[in-house]
Amino acid sequence: MLKVFASVALFSFLIGMMLGRLFEEPTTPQYSNTVVQLQTYANGLGICLSEPAQVQAHVEQGVYQLLLLNSKGQAAQGEFSLAEGKPVRWRVEPQETMVRIVFIGLQPVIGQWRARLSDELWCVDVQLSLANTWAE
Numbered sequence: 001m002l003k004v005f006a007s008v009a010l011f012s013f014l015i016g017m018m019l020g021r022l023f024e025e026p027t028t029p030q031y032s033n034t035v036v037q038l039q040t041y042a043n044g045l046g047i048c049l050s051e052p053a054q055v056q057a058h059v060e061q062g063v064y065q066l067l068l069l070n071s072k073g074q075a076a077q078g079e080f081s082l083a084e085g086k087p088v089r090w091r092v093e094p095q096e097t098m099v100r101i102v103f104i105g106l107q108p109v110i111g112q113w114r115a116r117l118s119d120e121l122w123c124v125d126v127q128l129s130l131a132n133t134w135a136e
Contacts, residue, residue: 035073035092035099036121044111044128045090047101048121053114057122062108062131066124067100073099075101082109088128103128 037048047068052067077091088109093100103109108131116123 002103011129033068033071035068038078038092038124039077042080042089043078043082044126045078045101045103046123046125048118048123050121052115052122053124057111057113058132059110062105064103064109064111064126064128066103066111066113066126068099068101068124070097071099081130082130084130086130101126103115105130107131 011092028033032054033049033051035047036050036101037046039046039048047066049068049071053071056066056069058065067077068123073092075092075094077089079087079089080103081087086105086107088103088105090101090103103111103126110131111126111128112126113126116125
């Protein structure tokens with residue numbers, strides 16, 4: 001009789017644990033690192049965050065992307081002109097574990113970024129230029 005009672009108790013405990021996980025609210029990661037400020041300037045964009053972030057840059061099919069890992073931010077978009085007068089559109093895309101910043105031009109663009117400190121904020125300055133698309 002003790003074995004039956006122990007089996008029923010264990011089975012009930014396990015079912016309760018599974019139901020608890022099923023009805024539990026999903027938790028979203030809470031990152032303290034936040035995009036605080038965006039500023040356009042000649043040939044680029046300045047992105048300031050509350051804390052330093054790990055940055056990854058990607059270039060695919062003429063689109064330059066900057067990933068700010070373990071950060072959060074709000075969606076935004078804008079446009080600036082390169083020195084050649086060519087417009088470049090940018091957009092901030094918040095995602096689950098990062099903030100993606102995408103730069104798209106009428107012609108393929110390439111970029112480079114550098115970090116700097118400004119008024120207790122950690123900033124990333126992105127400079128863009130047109131990619132050389134023709135072979136000489």
